[in-house]
């Protein structure tokens with residue numbers, strides 16, 4: 001992918017752009033702090049729908065959310081293959097070249113349902129939230 005925003009939803013991944021990824025204290029590799037923060041918060045608070053607005057955060061509840069919606073966001077897919085993205089199981093190079101990082105995530109930016117709301121919120125070239133593009 002030469003032009004990072006060459007996708008249907010106009011997502012320009014901030015972290016890919018600067019060639020960075022995040023490894024958390026458990027060795028889990030994330031594409032950015034946005035994804036890492038949500039996973040960490042849920043690991044502490046749990047995924048009780050009374051605590052979280054599941055619809056809003058697009059969390060990975062396998063039961064009602066995924067079944068009801070009949071699709072999985074890139075984060076759902078990440079959580080289902082979580083062990084594949086951990087440096088205690090694979091080298092960093094293997095992880096960054098695995099299917100989720102090279103296909104699932106970038107291809108989600110072509111699909112309104114699969115694209116996680118964080119990508120739309122923070123990295124859409126049309127979003128006011130997108131850092132760095134406001135003056136471009």
Ligand code: SF4
Pocket residue numbers: 011012013014015016031032033034035118119120122123
């Ligand atoms: S929110 Fe999505 S597009 Fe933005 S940096 Fe993270 S993975 Fe990349």
